[in-house]
Amino acid sequence: MTAFTGTSYYYRRFRPGIPAALAALLAQETSAGSPLRLLDVGTGPGLVARALAPYFDEVIAVDSDQAMCAEAEAALRPALSAGQRLHVQHTLAEDFMPPVGWQPHLVTCGRVFHWLDQPRLLNRLNEYIAPDGVLAVFSDRSLWTADSAWQQTTRTVAQHFLGEQQRAGDGVFDPPGQPDEEVLRASAFREVTTATIPVRREWRTEEVLGYLYSTSFAAPHLFGDRQEAFEATLTDALAPFMEGEFLVEDNAFTVLIARRPCVRGR
Template identity: 50%
Template sequence: MSLFTGTASYYRQFRPGIPEDIAAILDQAAPPRSGDPRRLLDVGTGTGLVAEALLSRFDDIIAIDNDADMLAAAETALRPKLPEGSRLSLVESAAEDFVPPAGWKANLVTICRAFHWLDQAAVLARLEDQVAPDGVVAIFSDSSFWTATSPWKEAVRDIIKTFLGEERRAGSGTFQHHNRPYTDVMEESTFDQVEETRIPVHRTWTTENILGYLYSTSFAAPHLFGDRLPEFETAVRERLTDFSKDDTFAEENEFLIRFGRRSRR
């Protein structure tokens, strides 16, 4: 069973996308267009949120994921938006196993909200031969609801724990934390020149958005609740009324982007 079984439709509809200013920063970090196609490799693409944000900025995009339902949702959403003359390939593959077409090298690799699921050192080593000499690897994410940073998020997380236990779930198992900062891992790879950028994000949620987001996660996927799902949903709705009279919930978040480049030797 996939970590995200049954979540693809919620993921596509309720996961926050990539803001325009983040897309612009990613675009500027990669080498500019030259005579060759500008190539993007999006690892762990899910429903294609990163690829969608960068669709007009790259000529040749390969987006990979090991979840067929996620890729199907990405195909439906992205294919109609693909600029004329651009290429988009959606590939079902684990990052640790992916092999690009012969001679294909990425100018930018993006790994968004996915690096914690990967064999990090192995993926970075594999990318050595998949990234152009002046290419960039961007590893980034914002904070999930599990790492609660506001009273209403803490309340929602407490309800999840009441139903599913104290440990953070990850599909049928529990989440295994990586204890090392991503920067340290990257500095031990070929992409050892690491630059960090933080971009603040303000969002406003509703109860429907919050439940949809939760159902898109590995720690609160609908199937985890079994026949108690309606009971869980009622508990969340009732608890959230303590924090808002008009069903709006403010969130202050940020994207932390780590850009990795090869040392100039």
């Protein structure tokens, strides 16, 4: 079992994708190539790969959860243009080795870098990424870390049912010690630039519930026979924060773009 066991259905349908501005930024940072190749590690249901696929000729998406891979295949395959190539592979990001001669120009780690054996992944990427390849590590704030009043209320209700400590599936989430930027600067990809992409979202209550069920800390099976009570409690608690039909969220993606020294994009 992985920390995301049982979440793939909700992840594909209720997790926000990446904004168009972020996809355009990453495409712009990627050096030209023919064919242009994307590797999306920890792809989940393919949200990042789908946003970036129009910019690339070949896409490989990998994930350690078999159900996530099935969702990614279902989401990505129908969206391909003529001539585009896609491979979805069930494997650990740290174990992945591309086909012989296949070198990605962009490697993306969207909302996943903290789950990985970072030094091992970075060493492996250094073996096969294109000479001018770019690694992009990015994430937005989750409902566990966001700070608006309605998000704090959501977290409080979840903690009432699941406990104060952040869950990671059937275990406990243990965040890595070093900030992502420090980890990157200690690796072969130590030339790092940063960007921030703001986003504003509107949520219905049922979408907040779906989002929660897509997370490692509030997967449906963790509630057991209290899931219905949790849904009713959260719905009542969020009602005072509704702006019309919606709960409004201001968030932002923090983006780290990493290269090996003396290697520049276009």
